[in-house]
Amino acid sequence: MRTRPTLSILTAALALCALIGASSPAALAIDAVDPAADAKAFRDFFVKKFPQVKFEDFVNGPYSMNEDMRKQWKDKEQFPPYEFALEAGKEMFSKPFKNGKHYADCFENGGIGVRQTYPTFDEKEGQVITLELALNRCREVNGEQPYSYVKDEMAQLTAYMAFTSRGKPFDIKIPNDPRALEAYENGKRYFYTRRGQLNFSCASCHVQNPGERIRAEVLAPAFGILNAMPIYRSEWSGMGTTSRRFTTCNSQIRGVPLEPQSLEYRDLEYYLSYVSNGLPISGPGARP
């Protein structure tokens, strides 16, 4: 598959800076980083490319792109495959820790209807905090063992939290902090960088070819691609989180997957969520 270069000159310059080892914010042309403009350009690209897709529908991934698939999905949504995970998540969320505290104590509004604000940039720590990271921290602070980031309990908990935010638009904030801007740019850079033996970037499939097929699967648009997380995939015969999808995709393009919730994945999630601001949370979701 031959493609046009997807790295802008600015991003290429930033990549070069990163290679030279310039990690201090001063090396970053901060005044040239404009997430708001990026988000608008991102949104406009997809809206223009798919005029027949209703704005909120972008969160439905391949189902917004293909009628036959959409019909099968709607059929299954009558009694969706993530039903059991959602129930389990609700039960888990309300169960107290051994020390008597609850997940609700670790989150704004008791963790109800807050999913759309994650990931956030923690200015104290200077890094991106995803919902899954926040949940495991909550567990550890309360004397519990952390959960695996990719599936099972973590997927059940995030399924419940996503469900309480259904319909709320993504509301990711980038504070006026050079480290936050750097994390955003890092995520953007990851998104547009080719990797793996198949030499695909995230953009190769999800910006250049949404609605088209990669082998037998219909590709989802990048706009709104995280809104349905966590997802029940028929392919997995089970639930998976954003981490599960990032790692499996890396493997599928014959690249080396990073550790779930590693810095780059969190920055990537930060970028992807931010540029989908305004699109409603639809999770938990179902996918092929």
Added chain:
Amino acid sequence: MTGSLATRRLILKGVGAVALIGLGQVSFEASFGLMPALAAANDKYPDDAFKQKNAADAIKALYGRDHEASDKVKLDAPEIAENGGVVPIAVTTSLPDVTSISFVVSENPFALAASYHIPDGTVPAVANRLKMAKTCNVIALVESGGKLYSATKEVKVTVGGCGG
């Protein structure tokens, strides 16, 4: 750039001539000697039918009679299954006195997938989710007034994707 990953790059197994199962040649009454009982009259699990490999043998074991295609049997199944493990398939019918509805997936290791008893007072319509091993015909069978009717549709099942 569009089109290089276009639909014709699909790895489609079994595209081409649709092989309709032609069951009209065998007369079951002649081979059995008597009129087979209605499948619904018996609540026992049809173990034998579920053990049959191909569609013809499964239908014979379950109903013991011929079936004829009827446009009064509406089979709803996708063109291309998004995942062969969970294919939503449904049937509705305007035929009267329905006592049984079944689904056969012709190229599955065991062709009979499911069979439903429809007692009096139950609407003759069923929706379920079935596994399909590969592209092949799905046959919906409806037992109405003691006779057997059917509708057939080819569903494509693809293998190999990228979780895209």
Added chain:
Amino acid sequence: MASTIRVRAILNGDITDVQTLIQHPMDTGLVKDAKGEIIPARYIQQLSFEHNGKAVFLADWGTAVSKDPYVKFAFKGAAKGDELKVSWVDNLGATDSLTAKIQ
């Protein structure tokens, strides 16, 4: 222990629409695990629905019914608040049952 059965039975006019989702692996006995060993067949064989002691639907299932099986059907003659009893038995003899109220 929570039931494996989830039911929605809703009265629309004189017809009760029933949808069921059941938590069950529906293993075919044809799939191998990570160690290369066959995962034994474990699948629901019969699923029955009873209203006022009368069978309103009976499903005979084979291994080709999807994991976490789903079925939808409808029947006449029920009233709001009536009970619908759902039961299943699998090839290993395991069973589960749930009584739901028609909404």
